[in-house]
Amino acid sequence: xxxxxxxxxxxxxxxxxxxxxxxxxxxxxxxxxxxxxxxxxxxxxxxxxxxxxxxxxxxxxxxxxxxxxxxxxxxxxxxxxxxxxxxxxxxxxxxxxxxxxxxxxxxxxxxxxxxxxxxxxxxxxx
Numbered sequence: 001x002x003x004x005x006x007x008x009x010x011x012x013x014x015x016x017x018x019x020x021x022x023x024x025x026x027x028x029x030x031x032x033x034x035x036x037x038x039x040x041x042x043x044x045x046x047x048x049x050x051x052x053x054x055x056x057x058x059x060x061x062x063x064x065x066x067x068x069x070x071x072x073x074x075x076x077x078x079x080x081x082x083x084x085x086x087x088x089x090x091x092x093x094x095x096x097x098x099x100x101x102x103x104x105x106x107x108x109x110x111x112x113x114x115x116x117x118x119x120x121x122x123x124x125x126x
Contacts, residue, residue, distance in 0.1 A: 002026045002115045006096040008081075009120030016124070017084045022096030022117055024077035033099045033107045034072055034079040035059075038092035038122075048094070049081060050107040059107055064090075086124045093119040 008020040020036065035050030049070040050059045058070055067086075072079035079096055097113035099105065105112040 002029055002098070002100075004096050004098060004115050004117040006094065006117030006120045009094060009122045011123045011125065012086055014087055014124055014126050016086050017082070018086065018122060020081040020083070020094055020096070020120060020122075022079045024098060024115070029077070029098075029100050031074065031077055031098045031100055032102045032105075033112075034077070035097050035099075035107055035113065036070065036079070036081045036094055037097060037110060038090075038094045039119075040089075040092040043092075045095070045110055047108040047110075051079060052107055054102075061108075083122070086122075088124045088126045091122060091124050093121050095119045 003026045004024050006022040033052040036048040037045050038048050039045040047061050051070050053074040069082040096117040098115040099112050100114045
């Protein structure tokens with residue numbers, strides 16, 4: 001069984017920074033892609049950023065481009081999200097996710113992913 005553990009959330013003032021981390025443990029697997037989603041209060045889960053290892057492609061939601069940076073290590077199945085210039089609208093529970101299947105897939109939709117972290121709360125005060 002695979003477990004993803006995400007961490008690094010917290011309370012920060014607008015304009016501040018946070019770094020989220022996610023590590024996979026348990027059964028060994030090689031991921032096709034890893035990503036981050038978030039769920040603001042009372043809203044649906046939404047895409048934030050993803051990294052497809054083959055070809056080293058990165059993807060970002062328009063709302064976070066230029067402020068968030070995704071990085072990671074394919075061999076270790078770890079992914080990080082450096083968040084700068086945080087805004088109150090970034091407040092959400094953030095989830096990391098991993099896709100284990102090597103096939104064309106949209107990394108911006110939750111259905112692509114097989115494993116999920118438990119979520120870490122990010123709160124940005126104004």
